[in-house]
Amino acid sequence: MNFRRLSQLFLFTIIFFALTACGSDSEADSSSNTTDENKDTITIGQINWPENIAVTNLWKAILEDEGYDVELMLIEMGPQLAALAEGDLDVAPEIWLPVQDKNYYEEYKDEAHFFEEPWYDNGKVGLAVPAHMDDINSIEDLNENKDTFDGKITGFEPGAGTMLTTDDVIQEYDLDYNLVESSEAAMITSVRNAAENQEPIVAPLWKPHFIFSExxxxxxxxxxxxxxxxxxxxxxTREGFNEDFKEVNNWMETFQLNDEQLGELMVYVKENEDNPIEGAEKWVEENQDVINEWME
Known part of the structure; x- marks a missing residue:
């Protein structure tokens, strides 16, 4: 091999390794950017319940102020926890225990991380009727008043823990009633109309809920x-969330709301139904001292 060909081969080798190195750096940069983008996006499950819309928008407002991208995914409880277990969702913000969501907790407790402390500790769930119905005060009164209610319990989305518990109630009390599925919004409209018109209705409800103030x-x-x-x-949260978003996880673990705080947040969000984030942002602005306690 002559000197000229040897020089060309040597130059080609240098160029080849230089291009390879550049390509590797480019790929590494691209990979790093993709990881950063993924890390900065947090997906939170949302259910079309007043307190859930309020709290999910609250966290969206807080986290976006801190520079995170937040996606709220409208998905019912069963599929929501399944997505959490699969790692396709970061946060499920509303698990009612010890009764309402017990079945979901038992199913997914080994595949997702459930926080040890609640963020709200004064919930109540049960069958509710308009207060004017003086003769009906117990679930045990329902069968003898079946005709009054047309043998119907007006429910909401199937698969919700409270709906599953209501099925248990029907069996436990041997109620000759049908649990009618609809949506939370449709159920609340029916309850509001019945109460305002002094008509009978029985529905599975929960506190906190704005309907009790209306x-x-x-x-x-x-x-x-x-x-x-x-x-x-x-x-x-999904497994690994506390490692990927350690700071956010710490904030969520110290998050707590009392009746007054949650009630005010729900009112602000309801007043901005077309753009609930505005109601949440208003609450954040007025309660920065509370938020700072979670984020210490």
Missing amino acids: VDLKFLEDPNKTYGEVEEIFMA
Whole structure:
């Protein structure tokens, strides 16, 4: 091999390794950018319930102020926790325990991380009727008043923990009633209209909920405590979330709302139904001292 060909081969080798190195750096940069983008995006499951819309928009407002991208995914409880277990969702913000979402907790407790402390500790769930129905005060009164309610319990989305518990209530009390599925919005409209027009209706409801401040309702006594007593609301995250978003995870673990705070947040969000994030942002602005306590 002559000197000229040797020089060309040597130059070609240098260029080849230079291009390879550039390509590797480019790929590494691209990979790094993709990871950063993924890391900065947090997906939170949302259910079309007033307190859920309020709290998910609250966290969206807080986290976007901190520079994170937040996607709220409208997905019902069963599929939401399945997505959490599969790692396709980061946060499920509303798990009612010890009764309402017990089945989901038992199913997914080994595949997702459920927080040890609740963010709300004064929940109540049960069958409710308009307060004007003086003769109906217990679930045990329902069968003898079946005709009054047309043998119908007006429900909401199937698969919700409270709907599953209501099926248990029907069996436990041997109620000759049908649980009618609809949506939370449709159920609330029916309850509001019935209460305002002094008409009968029975529906599975929960506190906190703004409907109790709009019309006069009462929970029926539950002697067998099938609905439980005080319910607490917990967050859950996918496995590994606490490592990928350590700071955010710490904030969520210290997150707590009392009745007054949650009630005010729900009112602000309801006043901005077309753009609920505005209601949440208003609450954030007025309660920065509360938020700072979560984020210390």
